[in-house]
Amino acid sequence: MPCSIAQSLNVVGEWWTLLILRDVFYGVRRFEAFHDHLGISRKVLADRLRRLTDEKVLKKVPYQNNPTRFEYRLTRKGLDLLPILLSLMNWGDRWQTKPEQTPVVFLHTDCNHLTTPKLVCSHCNGSLDAGNIEPQRGPGASEREILRLQQASINPDLFAKQVTKTQLRK
Amino acid sequence: MPCSIAQSLNVVGEWWTLLILRDVFYGVRRFEAFHDHLGISRKVLADRLRRLTDEKVLKKVPYQNNPTRFEYRLTRKGLDLLPILLSLMNWGDRWQTKPEQTPVVFLHTDCNHLTTPKLVCSHCNGSLDAGNIEPQRGPGASEREILRLQQASINPDLFAKQVTKTQLRK
DNA sequence: TCCTATTAGTTTCCTAAAGATACTTATCTC
């Protein structure tokens, strides 16, 4: 599918993949450790780790010889997944968890305050949300994509009041 | 699992769910339209839409009577998923797509420039990345979570040089 | 009136993927 979201989901969209990556960000590196922490089946864990190394999100680094054994580390490409994980965590905290049940918070070591991630514009640093962005065709837009964009509205009348009976087709 | 990422994935972690939501953000609202655009099976589409409305990410709004038919709209909770979608899109663009193949770009209407989403600290507006955040126990941290955090390192020696043979246990 | 189209699903059947558990290989420790 010619869509960057689909491209991403192709790599990290399967069950377990993002939970494995969360563990990697927390410093988990070895097969047994993933298995113990996550309670994931060994077959699926092996499949996912293979996929992630094939896609160069993780790389295998040897940590002993005889027999040679490997641990899994993030590549630059993998490290760049952090915004996705932080966004997921932020949404879960806000909508799925009571504030007093928040399991993990983050300290921003540059300013030494607890932080919540916020999306801003790379150009003006102003906040980015559904109300102030507009999708446009990129250089690789397909015919289909262009058609879709012509009708696109990022904020589709979100809180449209309930349509009254007389407005509805009889 | 007592983890906000798992909580989020519980709602949006299944195949198709985020692609359906992408379409919703672009203004797609009806069953047949999702089916046509995505090429998803009708059964799975019905399952996913039911799940999303149960979770109050989408809500059904009637648009005609006799027979009453509904379309799917984002709630505030659903609208708040935008950072996740933008982060996924951004990662896909950077790592899975050649620049000249980018299908969609975004205009930030506040500053009128094309934009790339960037994560910043809610407190100081400084950039947020693997190098300057540190996970800490939240109010609802479990024993397990606390143990994990004690060994946590968000940036686990990413580019550790290949370990030399003599460093490895013989 | 009868025929076809539209919309939003549901049902059925078949294949693909996930989970549980046991097994394997190579080595170290007791």
Add this chain to the structure above:
DNA sequence: GAGATAAGTATCTTTAGGAAACTAATAGGA
């Protein structure tokens, strides 16, 4: 030699996904 450790494979059963046909309620046209 017995057990433990680590990183997987292999096998079997259960579950989930895809394709296609079917359904309900109505509108519009011949």
